[in-house]
Amino acid sequence: xxxxxxxxVREARQRAGLTQRALAxxxxxxxxxxxxxxxxTGNPRVETVERLLEAAGFRARIVLExxxxxxPVVSAYKRxxxxxxxxxxxxRTPEERVGALQALHDLAAEAQRAGKARKRRE
Amino acid sequence: xxxxxxxxxxxxxxxxxCIVVGGLAATIHGSARLTxxxxxxxxxxxxxxxxxxxxxxxxxxxxxxxxPGLPFEWSIATLRTGLNFTLTTSAxxxxxxxxxxxxxxxxxxxxxxxxxxxxxYEVRCLDLPTLIRTKRAAGRPRDLDxxxxxxxxxxxxx
Numbered sequence: 001x002x003x004x005x006x007x008x009v010r011e012a013r014q015r016a017g018l019t020q021r022a023l024a025x026x027x028x029x030x031x032x033x034x035x036x037x038x039x040x041t042g043n044p045r046v047e048t049v050e051r052l053l054e055a056a057g058f059r060a061r062i063v064l065e066x067x068x069x070x071x072p073v074v075s076a077y078k079r080x081x082x083x084x085x086x087x088x089x090x091x092r093t094p095e096e097r098v099g100a101l102q103a104l105h106d107l108a109a110e111a112q113r114a115g116k117a118r119k120r121r122e
Numbered sequence: 123x124x125x126x127x128x129x130x131x132x133x134x135x136x137x138x139x140c141i142v143v144g145g146l147a148a149t150i151h152g153s154a155r156l157t158x159x160x161x162x163x164x165x166x167x168x169x170x171x172x173x174x175x176x177x178x179x180x181x182x183x184x185x186x187x188x189x190p191g192l193p194f195e196w197s198i199a200t201l202r203t204g205l206n207f208t209l210t211t212s213a214x215x216x217x218x219x220x221x222x223x224x225x226x227x228x229x230x231x232x233x234x235x236x237x238x239x240x241x242x243y244e245v246r247c248l249d250l251p252t253l254i255r256t257k258r259a260a261g262r263p264r265d266l267d268x269x270x271x272x273x274x275x276x277x278x279x280x
Contacts, residue, residue: 075270078273086274089154090275094239102125
């Protein structure tokens with residue numbers, strides 16, 4: 001199960017460019033403790049999460065957001081979403097995601113050029 | 123064709139205060155949908171308008187869809203008198219958004235952003251919950267599928 005600590009600690013560590021071991025050293029704990037929190041197998045105290053975030057150079061701020069009621073139209077669309085594509089994308093870095101988009105753009109432009117060249121020949 | 127790296131690069135190099143929103147932000151978060159342009163929310167300070175004008179000048183920005191030859195001066199004065207600009211440039215389509223529905227201006231969006239590394243640049247991007255909120259607020263039927271996908275992404279990320 002995902003925990004708030006799991007997501008926050010992993011994101012803070014990655015944004016700070018730290019390994020689990022480096023973060024653990026900065027926070028005065030062990031790599032395995034950081035690993036347990038990030039994999040959701042531990043149930044860390046709020047103070048522990050705060051210490052790890054601070055070591056990575058961040059502070060957590062909890063705000064209240066109203067829950068948006070489920071839109072039945074959006075829910076209907078959601079049933080048709082191919083989640084395998086999304087899972088593939090989530091395994092990529094943001095740069096790889098934009099790179100893939102760029103590659104598709106380049107391919108479309110090339111196809112367009114080829115189509116125009118063929119028309120000119122006909 | 124849009125050269126995403128080039129557009130982001132010129133904005134970054136000129137230190138333009140901006141946030142990637144719209145379809146490219148969705149791609150950054152993991153969307154599998156194709157987007158044609160770069161949408162940014164930008165700060166409206168005079169200093170930032172000057173950075174935008176200088177950064178984009180070499181890319182010959184022009185109003186997208188406007189008939190060729192229409193008088194259009196790419197200047198701080200032009201940016202000051204407008205708010206949202208849909209542009210075509212030599213590096214592709216770029217939308218400059220002074221305000222977006224459901225999100226407000228650059229300063230309102232700033233607390234709801236993440237920074238990602240793209241092509242060696244640090245790019246500020248709207249966070250996923252706010253991206254969903256702004257897409258919902260836009261109320262466009264064509265966004266329904268995009269909202270569904272973004273919500274699915276949020277669920278997949280846990």
